[in-house]
Amino acid sequence: MTVISTDKNPEALSLTLVAEFDAGVERVWQLFEDPRRLERWWGPPTYPATFYKHDFVPGGRASYYMTGPGGDKAHGWWEFTSIESPRELQFDDGFADSDGNPTGEFGISHATVTLEPLGERSRMTMLSTFESEEQLEQMMQMGMExxxxEAVGQMDGILAEHANA
Structure with missing residues (x-):
């Protein structure tokens, strides 16, 4: 399992996930940069993601949906606020309608993904911050943690496939 720890901090309105991989930061970065690789792990195995827009530049947007076991679709969006390849990525995140437009439902969260080299391995820290304690609790009740x-746990398999990429 790649996930080392998760920490929910109601005082800081945050959820932090730390994972380590047997791959350098450049290869882990590709799992965010390439939408075909991103959709293979973003979302737990029972709710796989499909990214139909992925404008990976500061100010760019990504639109996606996750398909549940019964065929239901949960739509989401990201707005990239900072990209420092291959070390840090920041984006706002929220729910969307079927056309990819933000709904405002459940508010907006902000994610900061940091990649650090550990020799030939890497550590990823994913910090999600929320607008309120109520929003944080709603996300936890929806199964976000x-x-x-589960989603990050799928990254090792993709990295192993692309070991020579």
Whole structure:
């Protein structure tokens, strides 16, 4: 399992996930930069993601949906606020309608993904911050922490496939 720890901090309105990989930061970065690789792990195995827009530049947007076991679709969006390849990525995140437009439902969260080299390995720290304690609790009740752990747990398999990429 790649996930080392998760920490929910109601005082800081945050959820932090730390994972380590048997791959350098450049290869882990590709799992965010390439939408075909991103959609293979973003979302737990029972809710795979499809990215139909992925404008990976500061100010750019990504639009996606996750398809549940019964065929239901949960739509989301990201707005990239900072990209410092291959070390740090920041984006705002929220729910969307079927056309990819933000709904405002459940508020907006902000994610900061930091990649650090550990020799030939790497550590990823994913910090999600929320607008309120109520929003944080809503996301936890919806299964965000467990879903994120399951999603990130899929990254090793993709990295192994692309070991020579």
């Amino acid at each position: 467990e879903g994120l752990k």
